[in-house]
Amino acid sequence: MVARIVTHKERKIVLANFISLTTLQGVNYLLPLVVLPYLIRVIGIEKFGLIAFAQSLVQYFMILTDYGFSLSATRKISLCKDCQTQTSAIFSSVMTVKLLLAGLSFLILCMIMYFVPRFRNDWLVYILSFGAVVGNTLFPVWFFQGKEKMSYITLINVIGGITYAICIFIFIKGPKDYLLLPILNSLLFIIGGIFGLYIAFSKFKLEFIFQKYTDIKNELKTGWDIFISTVSINAYTTTRIFAVGLFTNNTITGYFSLAERIANFIQTFPMDSFSRAVFPRISKVFARNKKRALAIMQRIQFGITSGFIVSLPITYFIAPWIIRFACGSAHQEAVATLRLLLVAVFFVGANAFRVQFLLVAGKPDFYAKIHVAAAIIGSPLIFLLIQKFSYLGAALATVLTEAGVFTITWITIKKLAKEISQ
Secondary structure (H helix, E strand, O other): OHHHHOOHHHHHHHHHHHHHHHHHHHHHHHHHHHHHHHHHHHHHHHHHHHHHHHHHHHHHHHHHHHOOHHHHHHHHHHHOOOOHHHHHHHHHHHHHHHHHHHHHHHHHHHHHHHHOHHHHOOHHHHHHHOHHHHHHHHOOHHHHHHOOOHHHHHHHHHHHHHHHHHHHHHHOOOHHHOOHHHHHHHHHHHHHHHHHHHHHHHHOOOOOOOOOHHHHHHHHHHHHHHHHHHHHHHHOOHHHHHHHHHHOOHHHHHHHHHHHHHHHHHHHOOHHHHHHHHHHHHHHHHHHOHHHHHHHHHHHHHHHHHHHHHHHHHHHHOHHHHHHHHHOOOOHHHHHHHHHHHHHHHHHHOOHHHHHHHHHOOOHHHHHHHHHHHHHHHHHHHHHHHHHHOHHHHHHHHHHHHHHHHHHHHHHHHHHHHHHHO
């Protein structure tokens, strides 16, 4: 039965990419979990909260520069034949747009720091943190994913991540060294981005082709629906830390950020790497056989959901020990936040491959509408519930929003499955 749904060759390709991305994700998440206890003890929870707040602001600019290319451009590259000219044209147009958006992002950041006192007071933290946007813009993750060559992403990021962790232990010795944290983080992103470009040009024989205005406009149009979806998703995800930082203080923000990082690790590792590995492959399968692609998605989603049903209750009960390991004490603020966010993690995990299938099926408009609706309801809900329940309000808003997204997506996929089966 399995052989009829997924061929040996397809399993081999997906497995290789899954292993590469899981290794990468493991380093990206496990190293910070090793470093976090040290950082919180050395620089203090208040400075940790300030840096987390700055990173939440910078994350908006990463979303802007990504512009949905992690999905739209990945799909275009995966469907592109072995035509070097066409591949170079896609690569050049995407990179041109990303660089222009990075310049726009820096201008916006400067305006925010100039006009808003809250950001002006710690302007250096935000400037130093912005280097991550530059590096993220340069690193062509979407290209390697489209080519199903995730090992390059793993190689660069694993080396960079280990170097980053070592530098933290060597150079950060007290609260006065807190600015070194965004500096090291930005350097990691920028150096990784440069090496990523070098590999893309040297290994795949790419050429940079200067793009016409119409080419840039078409690229913006192609990624628009996914960009709107990504903005909408982050309107009720990234906004949580940002909103908690605005309405509370750096200490509470630090505790909330710690809990959210742990929840994100549970939510995305290794599911996110598997999702990225499957996406280009299942897109190719859908182009040949829609029913087969639907069957693959349903089987994968069932397995992922079952895994969360088993693992999340265990995590709920050991939450105090997890927080104690991370910051030396089982602070109730962090424990309560983590436990509440685990409910949202279930809804995300039980929905991940269903919502991705909308893009595989060429329904980016449906994908966008679902997340825009969630943002319209979820974003105000975050601010309202934070005012009512403080930091726990942000976690509660997340649960309600993700439950809504799960319900709408389930109904939409059910209708789409009927169309495919006819």
